[in-house]
Amino acid sequence: MVEVPSTAPRAAPATRRGPAAWVGQIILYGLFALTIGVFSHWPPYHHLSGDEALVKLSIVHAGKPVSDCRQRTPEELAKLPPNMRAATNCPRERSPLVVELDIDGKPAARMSAPPSGLSRDGASAVYRRLPVAAGEREFAVRMRDNARSAGFDYTLERRVTLKPAQVLVIDFDPHRGTLTLQ
C-alpha cells in the first residue's frame, strides 16, 4: 500500500451549512408557503355570474302502475303453484315520469325518467340545475306520472321574482300531491 498524506475532503457532505444553504432554504420554504397560501384561497370562484339565480328542478316520485290489476282466469290459476294462486294480478312496473318546465313561456327542460329497480317498480328521479337571469320570471311546470293518461297529471304556474344567487327549488309534495316552488 502506498502511504499518501491527506489533503482533500472525502465525499460531498449530505448536509450543507453556510449562508448559501440558508438562503436556498429560505427561498424554497418561502415558495412552498406562497404556493399553499395562494392556491388554498385564490383565485376566487364565482359559481354564478353576478345577476344569475339557480333553479333546481328535483323530483323523486313513483309513477302510477303501467296497467290496472286484473282477475286471473281459472286456467292461469291452475298453472300456478297452490301457494301463489292469488285471484288478482297487479303489474309491478310503474310509469315513467315526464316533467316539463317552461320559463317565461319558453321550454327550459323536457325530461322523462324511467322507474328505478330491476322490475321497474321503483321511483323515478329527475334533477336539473338551470342558471337563470334574476328578476321576475314566469314558471310553468307540468308532470305526468301515468303512462295511460295523455295530458299532464300535475301542473303549476307561478310568477316568481328571483334575487341574484337565489336557489329556487321545484319539487313534488307526495302528501299533498302537488308540485311546489320554494
Place this chain on the structure above:
Amino acid sequence: MSLAAAPKLWRRLEQLLDRALGARANPIRHLGALAFLAFWLLALSGLWLYAVLDTSASGAYASIEALSRVPWSIGGVLRSMHRYGADAFVMLTALHLLRELLHGRFRHFRRFSWLTGSALLPIIAVSAVGGFWLNWDRLGQFSATATAEWLDALPLLGSTLARNFLTTANVSDRLFSLFVFVHVGMPLLLVFGLWFHIQRITRAEVFPPRPLAVGFLATLLALALALPIQSQGPAQLASIPPSLAIDWFILFAHPLMYATSAGLVWAIAMVGFLALLLLPFVPTRIARPTVAVVDPDNCSGCQRCFVDCPYAAITMAAHPSKRAGHQIAVVDVDLCAGCGICVGACPSSTPFRHIEELVTGIDMPQQALTTLRSALRQRLQQHAQSSPHDAADTGPIVLFRCSQGADASAETAGDVITLPLICTGQLPPSFIDYALRDGAAAVVVATCRLSGCTYRLGAQWTSERLSGAREPHLRAAYRDAPNVMLIEADAGENREIDMGLTTMRARLTQFKATSV
C-alpha cells in the same frame, strides 16, 4: 420540450437542490417522507378538532368558527395547520407520484409499491374533500352539493343524493354523521393503506431528516399564523355563495365539473386511475432484473444480507445442511431488484480467499464476484506491464463506480482502472484493501448521492461500511487513508468524479515528491 426530456429535467432539479441545500435538506428527495409527516400533522390536529367539533348539522359551524374568533389561539392555529397540512399532503403526494413516475420506478419489483400507492389516491381524495363538509360553511355546502351532483351522474345510484342539499331542512344530523364517518373513517383506512404501501421496502423513510421536518412544520406554522383559515359564513342552501375562496389543491374538481360536465370529470378520474394501475403491466423493453442467487455451501446464515436488502426480498430459512439452528438466505425472485447490495453484505464475499473461482454466499449471476476479482487483477497486471514507470507515473487509481450514477469523463487518462458495479452496495469493502495490496495506488468509490440511490440504501450502506459503522466494514487502517476516497455523484454529475480523480492524483504526486 418533449416529454422524454422530463426525467432528465427532474434529475437536474434534484441535483441543483442537492448542491444548494445538501441531500438531507433537499425536499424533493424526501417527498414520500414529507407526505408522511403532513399526514401525522393532520392526524394530531384532526384529533384536537374532532374533540371540539359539534357533530350536528346545526352546531358544527359555530363550534369550528369559535376556534378562529380568538386570534392565535391553539385551536385556531391547529385548524389552519390542519387545512394547510392537507394542502401540503395533497401536493406532496402528487409530487411523490410524479417523481417515481419520472424515475421509471413502477415496474417489476416496484409494482407492489406503485399499485398500493395508486390505490390510496381515491381514499386521499375522499378524506380531503370530506373535511370541508364537516365545517358546515358555504364552502362546505358548495363542496357537498357538487360532490352529490357528481355522484348522481353515475346512473347506478338512482340520482337522489343531491336532494339532501335542496333545503336546509333536508340536512339532517344523520347525514352529518355520514360526513363524520367519511372524514374519520377514510383517514383510518388510509393509515392501513400507507402501512401496506411500505410493506415491501425495508427501512421505509416515514419521517424526513430532522432539518427538513423542522423547516416544513415551521413553514406551515408561519402560514397558519400569518393567514389563518376563516369560515365563509354558515351554510345557506337557499342561495348560492356569490364568490368562494376555494381551495384549489383539494376542490379543483368541482369548478371543473361545472365548467364542463360531471361525465367528463368521471372520465378523467377513471381513465387517470386506470392508467396508473395498468402502467406497471405495460410491456417494456426494460428487462426484469436478474436476481440474486444463494450458494448453500457458502451461506453461514449470518443474516447480513437479510438485514441489508432494501426490498425485503430475503428471508431466512432452515439450511439444507439440517444442522440445528443453521439458517440459509432465501431470495424471493418477485421482490428482488437485482441490486447486489446483499453481495456487498456477505462475509463470504472476501477476495482474499485462496480459491480460483471466488464463490460467495449470495451472488449476482450477471456480474459474479469472481469476475470482478479477475477483472481487477487482470487490469492491475496490465497496468503494471504497460505503464512507463517514469517520474510522472503515480500508479493506477481503481475506480469502483455505480452503473446508475455518474461516470468518469471519456478523456479519463490511462491511470484509472474503472470497474462498474450494479450498485456500489455490491462492493465488499475488502475489495478496497485487496486492490491496494495488489498494486493500486489509490481507490475511489463513486456512489450515487444519499437519498438518490436507485436501490434506496446502496449509497448509505456503502458509506457506512467504508466508515466502519456497518458490517462488513473496511479495515480500520484504510478508513481514513488519503488514498481511499468516497464520492457521491448522481447520473450526469461526471464532473464530481473528475474532480475527485484530480484531487487523488494531486495527493499521489505530492506523496511521491515528498518521498523521493
